[in-house]
Amino acid sequence: MPPAKTEVLQGTLDLILLRLLRAGRANGWDLTQSIQTVSRGLLDVNYGSVYPALRRLEAAGWAKASWASSENKRRARYYTLTASGRKQLVAEQAAWERFSRAIGLVLQSD
């Protein structure tokens, strides 16, 4: 029996991708695998939705994209975090932490 999975909250996918891209250049498939690995399979990410999210990051100027060949000698689109993407990550991470702490406080109160 696989562990129960959690749906990704609306809007948090961008944050996850920004965080994962901080480690370095990656393509879409790499990122889906990373999400599974890092979240220990707990996050139920629709793999397809990663791609529009990456395009959003690109359009916002947070990530840069370029084509390169992947390990299996296939052409893949690689995304790199930009300077403004790094700043965005810091801002979004701080916002998320505030949010989750607030939710935590609410839930722990009697």
Add this chain to the structure above:
Amino acid sequence: MLTGVLARLRALLLPGTTRDEIDEELRSHCDREIERLIASGMSLNAAVAAAQHALGNATLHRENAREAYGWRWLDELRQDLRYALRNMGRAPALTAVIVAILAMGIGPNAALISYLDARLADAGAVDANGLVRVSFRTAQAPGTKLTADEFGEFSRRQQWFESVARTVQKRAAVTIDGAQSTVDVQLATGSYFHVLGLRLPLGAAIPAIDDHAPDPPRVAVASFRFWQTALRGSPGAIGRTVNVNGIPITIVGVMPKDFDAPELTLPYATRRALSLDETESERNTTRQWDGVLGRLRPDVRPAQAQAGSTAIAAAIRKAGDPFGLISRATLSPFVLPGRFGFAMQRSAPLSIVSLLILLIGCANVSILLIGRAVNRRREIAVRLSLGASRIRIVRQLLTESVLLALMACAAGVLLLVWASKILWLRYPAVPDLAPRWSAAGATMAFSVLTGMLFGLLPALHATRTEVGDALKDGIAGLDVRRARLQRAFVIAEVALSITLVCATGLFLNGFRGMMAIHGYAASPRVLLTDLDFSSAHYSAARQAAFLDEVKANIAHLQGVRTVGFSDGVPLSPEMGHWGLGVPATAGMRFGAINSRVARITLIDSAFFEAMGIAVTSGRDVSRSDSAGGPRVAIISHDIADSLWPGASPLGKVVRIRKNGRWLDSHHFSFDTLQAVVIGVTAPIEQEALLDATSPLSGQARSTRATPPDRSMIFLARSQWPDSGNGTLIVQSARPDPALALAIEQDIRAADPRLPFTPVISAEAYQRAPFKGIDAAVNGLTWSGALALLLACVGIYAVIAFAIGQRTREIGIRIALGARAGQVAWLFFRDGLALSIAGIAIGVPLALLIMRLMVVRELGPQMLAPLAVVWITAGLVGVAALASWLPARRAAAVDPLTALRSE
């Protein structure tokens, strides 16, 4: 940030590549996932299924990925445009009609936009903020000038203007390089350039010079035209010396291009030195460049200043002044005199008319589109039922109408370029109406707005549909609701057209009325030239000798019948009002009931014959009326009627006040002279001219309300030896252009130094103040014709379309045994009934709107009831034709085909 912009741009510019890349990316993902799953031991089929499942809805992701760049609206627009073009291609005739109607509506507006755009660009030269013209009138005269002293008093006592200035128009002989010509000049008070705030393109304005300075600098500012022609447009013209009435004057500046000033502007202080002093007799004659200008203080309302100016002006003029007390001062916004001012004034009625035309066009197209939307209900219902949102469909329909408007804009502009070329060939005075590039954007925006205007209603209408009904309707056939709607369209179309055409007609009528020249019909056989004796310093004896010689020479030219001379002709607005009275009692006062203000003209014995004015009773002036004999006068019909009602005026004595002047600041004196009435002329109407020139000079509208003053008194020139300049009048047997040249040669032969105006026909002389206005009236007439045409096209299209919609019904009727003629008659009657319903709504509406416009002084006169009847009858005729022709055509169709239609 820049990376993001570049990425978005790339997605915009290379939509195909972007789509391919997204596909490739998703494919690549699947391949790797499948490889991974197979590596973990899955079968190929299971791996493919699992990978696709994990990916989710690929199409959705693809779409979302493309939308991430924010160009979705553009994609939709592209779709809408494609769809719209396809739709237009499906009904090319309807599309062509709509584009044509709109083009006719947009064309004039595009012209106006570029015209105003061009003029507004010119307007930069003057700071028009708070600048007003102040004009004065007396109880009797529609225009009176403030004298220098009166103006001084006005200037001291007024408190509503930051500063005021006064100009006086004169004529002067100007000599440049030995060539002499007579030109218009103006004397401007020292404050003139300060009040105007003019920026001169070349040189400098005249500094504020005290109007009574004993030895003022002899300087002048040339008009742009004068600089271009007489001074050859050379920058070296600044500092040049020209002779004005024999006195050297230095040109110090050039007026802006479209500031249509007289040829030279001179300081008022130089009037004596240049022999340009004001004459009393001209006080009630206001010409284009005569007047008072002021700049309102920012905290003063125009109405306040007007009331105050009236009070001051009324108090300034002393009781007993022969020119009458000032009864009113009128403020009008200062529009630059000449071309620009004219442009603004002319464009007001023009812009309303062209907007009305566009409105008719929009109404027509709107109705056609609603008609078509009824037809497209099924298509729209299908799209709605497939899940398209209403807003999306409205947007799509609006795209279609905006596209139509833009096509029409292109067509209209092409039409305009072509039309303005043709117009220009005929009337060189017509400004270039071809849209300037700077105005193109405004025109486009205007067209888009137009598209929204006529497209919104049909779009909303089309989407307000019950899907089920609409889908069934197409099958159900005869649709009562649809028929009712189309009947409503026909009624609305007729009503709208009548209203709008009447309103357009009202403007045209008003504009024509403003221009109308009443009375004396100038003949092309009469040739005129103004001789300027005073600039040439002629003595009375020399004048007489000169005139005798020239008249004798011209009389010998072939085709010449009569040669006359007078100090003015009843074609010119520049004749003075002088006092005229009858000595009924010893203490007679001018301004009392038994006196009249009349224009006095000094004539010779050939005048009436040359002008073609009939002396209906008594006798003409003859050679025997010499300087020594009793002074004689011939009066116009209406003076005779009002001074001696019911009695013969012949042999009666009139007293005339002439050459009035102030003795000191309290006493006014004139030469009061007597003359015996020897004849009465047929009615002469000429003063309408004065009113007609008001749009040129920017005078207040109110002068138009005064009835034409036809009062004239003619005196024998030979009995008034001090008389000066005048007009030579030559009547020929037939119009002959060569004659004008011959006359000019004769005058030059007699004295090469005497300035005179080019010899032109009386017709041209009469029309001279209207150069350019003619073109405007022509433009308006064309616009009016266009409005009528549009209304006809619209009514025809709507009715014909409505009948076309009922082809099936016609088929049923024919199949059931009705004869073609019967069916046609049925529809004819139906169409006529609808038109009459439209008239019942339209005519009262038209009358109401016209009443409103008359009240608000948008158009001066009510359209004659007869004109309304004609317009109505014409439109009903069109409606009848529009009912008859399509009904006949429909009735002639084979019933089987008709039944299968739709």
